[in-house]
Amino acid sequence: MTLVKFNNGLKNNSNPFFNDVFDSILNDRFISDKLTNRIPAVNIAETENDFQIELATPGLKKEDFKINLDKNVLTVSAEKKAEENTESKKFSKREYNYHSFTRSFTLPDSTDHTKIEADYTDGVLKLTIAKREEAKFQSREIAVK
Numbered sequence: 704m705t706l707v708k709f710n711n712g713l714k715n716n717s718n719p720f721f722n723d724v725f726d727s728i729l730n731d732r733f734i735s736d737k738l739t740n741r742i743p744a745v746n747i748a749e750t751e752n753d754f755q756i757e758l759a760t761p762g763l764k765k766e767d768f769k770i771n772l773d774k775n776v777l778t779v780s781a782e783k784k785a786e787e788n789t790e791s792k793k794f795s796k797r798e799y800n801y802h803s804f805t806r807s808f809t810l811p812d813s814t815d816h817t818k819i820e821a822d823y824t825d826g827v828l829k830l831t832i833a834k835r836e837e838a839k840f841q842s843r844e845i846a847v848k
Contacts, residue, residue: 742804743828754832756808761826768828770821775812777819779828780805 746757758779767781782803810816810832818833
């Protein structure tokens with residue numbers, strides 16, 4: 704089996720020099736490090752009884768987080784204190800580096816604001832927001848007449 708490369712590797716452009724110049728600029732370590740997303744990735748899930756928000760925040764401690772609720776807006780922020788490092792490190796690539804960030808989530812009216820829990824384990828901050836009793840999924844069988 705032979706792999707065939709279409710367009711000679713060009714990205715919808717007839718001038719290969721144009722692509723090479725921009726690829727080298729955009730793949731430059733200095734620029735790409737500055738453009739790297741500096742907010743944690745998030746997963747949001749809904750179960751029968753609650754909503755779950757998970758933020759990937761490696762390298763932080765429980766004490767670094769601040770979680771606030773203002774009306775229906777849940778705000779998660781973190782600020783990492785600068786640590787004195789006795790051994791100097793020179794990173795060749797650094798993809799997770801959260802000195803500070805803020806993420807806000809608008810909660811639906813079906814949430815119970817008095818039952819919000821936070822747990823930080825293995826670099827993942829997990830927020831569990833309970834649903835009000837009347838908002839929980841209710842299943843029933845419907846009779847055919």
